[in-house]
Amino acid sequence: MTTQENAQGKIYILPQAIKTVARHSALQSYGVISLAPANLAESVGRFVNKDADFGIEVETDADGVNISLNLIIEYGLRIRTVTDSVAESVKYNVEKTIGIPVKRVDVNVRGLRISNPD
Amino acid sequence: MNSKPITLPSEDERHRLLQSPVNGEGLMLLFEAGLTWLMTNQQYVNSLNVFPVPDGDTGTNMVLTMQAALNEASQTPSRNVGEMARMFAQGALMGARGNSGVILSQIWRGFARALDHYETMDNGLFMRALQEARNTAYKGVVRPVEGTILTVIKDITSAAEVEATQTTKLSELLVAIVEAGDASVKTTPELLPILKQAGVVDSGGTGLFFIFEGMLRLIQGQPLDVTTAKVKPLSELELANTLETIEEGQDYEVVIDFAPKAEFRLEDYYEGLETIGTSIQVGEGEGIYRMHIHTLLDKRYEPIAYTEAVGTVKKIMMENLQDQMNQRQAEEEPVKCAPINAGEIGVVAVSPGVGLSKIFASLGAAAIVEGGQTMNPSVKELVAAFENLPTDRIIILPNNKNIILAAQNAAKVSVKQIGIIPTRNAPQGFAAMLRLVPDGTLEENEEAMNEAITEVHTGEITVATRTVEIEGVQVEKGEVIGLYDGKLTISASSVEEALKALFGKVDMGEFERITLFYGEGMTQTRVNTLVDQVRKDYPGHEIEVHDGGQPHYQLIIAFE
Numbered sequence: 001m002t003t004q005e006n007a008q009g010k011i012y013i014l015p016q017a018i019k020t021v022a023r024h025s026a027l028q029s030y031g032v033i034s035l036a037p038a039n040l041a042e043s044v045g046r047f048v049n050k051d052a053d054f055g056i057e058v059e060t061d062a063d064g065v066n067i068s069l070n071l072i073i074e075y076g077l078r079i080r081t082v083t084d085s086v087a088e089s090v091k092y093n094v095e096k097t098i099g100i101p102v103k104r105v106d107v108n109v110r111g112l113r114i115s116n117p118d
Numbered sequence: 119m120n121s122k123p124i125t126l127p128s129e130d131e132r133h134r135l136l137q138s139p140v141n142g143e144g145l146m147l148l149f150e151a152g153l154t155w156l157m158t159n160q161q162y163v164n165s166l167n168v169f170p171v172p173d174g175d176t177g178t179n180m181v182l183t184m185q186a187a188l189n190e191a192s193q194t195p196s197r198n199v200g201e202m203a204r205m206f207a208q209g210a211l212m213g214a215r216g217n218s219g220v221i222l223s224q225i226w227r228g229f230a231r232a233l234d235h236y237e238t239m240d241n242g243l244f245m246r247a248l249q250e251a252r253n254t255a256y257k258g259v260v261r262p263v264e265g266t267i268l269t270v271i272k273d274i275t276s277a278a279e280v281e282a283t284q285t286t287k288l289s290e291l292l293v294a295i296v297e298a299g300d301a302s303v304k305t306t307p308e309l310l311p312i313l314k315q316a317g318v319v320d321s322g323g324t325g326l327f328f329i330f331e332g333m334l335r336l337i338q339g340q341p342l343d344v345t346t347a348k349v350k351p352l353s354e355l356e357l358a359n360t361l362e363t364i365e366e367g368q369d370y371e372v373v374i375d376f377a378p379k380a381e382f383r384l385e386d387y388y389e390g391l392e393t394i395g396t397s398i399q400v401g402e403g404e405g406i407y408r409m410h411i412h413t414l415l416d417k418r419y420e421p422i423a424y425t426e427a428v429g430t431v432k433k434i435m436m437e438n439l440q441d442q443m444n445q446r447q448a449e450e451e452p453v454k455c456a457p458i459n460a461g462e463i464g465v466v467a468v469s470p471g472v473g474l475s476k477i478f479a480s481l482g483a484a485a486i487v488e489g490g491q492t493m494n495p496s497v498k499e500l501v502a503a504f505e506n507l508p509t510d511r512i513i514i515l516p517n518n519k520n521i522i523l524a525a526q527n528a529a530k531v532s533v534k535q536i537g538i539i540p541t542r543n544a545p546q547g548f549a550a551m552l553r554l555v556p557d558g559t560l561e562e563n564e565e566a567m568n569e570a571i572t573e574v575h576t577g578e579i580t581v582a583t584r585t586v587e588i589e590g591v592q593v594e595k596g597e598v599i600g601l602y603d604g605k606l607t608i609s610a611s612s613v614e615e616a617l618k619a620l621f622g623k624v625d626m627g628e629f630e631r632i633t634l635f636y637g638e639g640m641t642q643t644r645v646n647t648l649v650d651q652v653r654k655d656y657p658g659h660e661i662e663v664h665d666g667g668q669p670h671y672q673l674i675i676a677f678e
Contacts, residue, residue: 007670008581009596010583025170027260027261028263029217031220032259074259076227077214077220078211078212078223081215082220085216088171092171115257
């Protein structure tokens with residue numbers, strides 16, 4: 001949880017809020033097909049709760065936030081460029097909308113989707 | 119950038135190669151023309167880049183992607199369009215740079231898939247290739263954002279679907295594609311609000327448009343290395359910032375959007391404007407020009423008549439700058455300090471609110487610096503405040519404990535003699551001001567002021583920013599608290615209660631006069647009611663009230 005303070009009081013930003021921004025930004029990024037469960041617990045969680053939040057991990061500390069994304073990417077794209085774009089876009093949008101520095105964005109490509117076999 | 123400018127083949131050669139159906143060599147030539155025209159307009163495309171991340175590299179990324187594609191294709195030149203497009207797409211994939219480069223590589227990938235195994239490409243096949251390009255591009259993203267390059271490829275394809283059935287000439291099909299692309303680029307701000315806010319069209323979509331326009335220009339024999347618009351894009355016109363200061367001759371601001379006539383010459387237009395006014399800016403965005411000028415009152419209609427002569431006026435905006443400036447000055451009239459006599463001691467007071475500043479000025483401060491609890495002035499601001507005073511003897515009243523250090527540093531960097539009175543709040547500052555003897559020595563004044571600030575006691579009423587317990591006073595965040603000489607003394611649920619409780623804790627018998635400075639969140643009527651109550655409760659005391667205008671503190675109270 002990150003804490004900021006203004007004249008009226010404290011502001012707490014919970015990881016869930018950061019995840020929502022990161023998720024939206026990642027899914028709008030070209031080449032990203034979906035988020036992927038990061039581990040067994042998340043995979044199981046998907047069956048129990050359809051709206052379960054998976055694929056994004058957020059860690060915060062005093063001087064910023066680290067984000068880890070687990071993604072499925074479209075086959076046939078230059079993966080390095082797609083991952084660079086996603087990381088840049090997520091960092092930019094989280095910093096812009098939430099106003100806390102993003103220190104790292106790690107991108108794990110968990111799989112590729114083939115929609116266009118050439 | 120290591121790129122060879124392409125040399126256009128001769129008229130005959132070009133005619134032969136671009137005869138529909140086009141073979142592999144012809145397709146290669148079209149791609150080359152697209153790249154060349156994109157390179158010519160690269161900086162313009164860069165300047166439009168605000169989405170998804172405003173880093174101004176879309177044009178460069180698209181050029182690099184196209185170059186990689188062309189390099190790959192030229193390794194194994196083929197007369198077969200299928201083979202040629204496949205290599206081109208392969209190169210684009212390997213060399214894709216940036217978001218727009220990746221989408222572009224998908225477009226060429228789909229394009230190539232449709233041409234697979236074909237020797238030549240006629241208009242029907244070109245249209246099917248665009249359809250496949252569009253479909254492939256859209257498959258690459260789960261939440262397509264419209265108002266981007268995706269929208270442009272979609273609109274281009276729709277136009278091609280219609281035109282390909284009408285004509286067998288490649289040039290005619292490309293005219294339809296370019297027209298649709300142009301229209302599509304212009305709609306992007308309507309689809310993507312961030313573009314509209316920034317006053318630009320989409321950069322990736324514009325880049326794609328230039329690629330197809332380059333192909334058309336090649337066929338039409340138009341030059342590919344001379345940009346049509348060398349003027350700044352609209353986004354670079356900082357219209358909002360031009361109002362900071364206005365000089366003589368700038369009574370009116372006139373902004374005109376217009377579509378110029380074919381024979382329009384920008385240089386001539388500029389020259390004419392210079393005889394009318396100042397602060398001239400002309401920007402171009404997709405065929406529409408925007409002109410911005412400041413003129414005198416009696417010349418304010420001249421830019422309109424002048425522009426009507428060179429094009430079709432679309433929109434006129436006019437603002438009375440003089441009036442705006444007057445209004446602004448009335449709103450935030452700075453507190454004026456009376457000039458001091460040369461050589462006298464000059465007092466610089468830091469003040470958090472307009473009302474308090476006025477009091478400091480009326481007490482004889484030589485300069486006021488705005489600042490307080492959450493807006494500490496910098497050392498530079500402090501120095502600037504006294505550096506030009508006609509004296510080398512200065513006293514600084516920080517009026518906040520957080521500003522004392524900045525005042526000490528300001529003293530270090532200045533050659534003037536500087537005394538700092540460690541005033542922690544406005545009432546202490548006022549008490550110090552009252553002891554000022556401008557033609558006395560610095561030491562005498564410092565001594566008197568330091569004594570004065572121990573004689574005044576200060577109450578402050580504010581809202582707690584956190585939950586805390588200090589010296590037995592339990593405070594919940596959001597509660598109103600009262601401080602006496604900087605110490606947390608009471609907490610209450612309202613300003614009225616807090617004031618009453620604070621007075622209860624203070625030995626009121628010791629004082630004769632109470633002065634209240636009201637600030638943030640306090641209205642005149644609320645203060646009047648409050649003061650009536652105080653007067654009733656303490657009939658033996660002299661009660662004064664001033665509008666302090668300070669933020670954060672609802673009340674600052676001086677006890678004397």
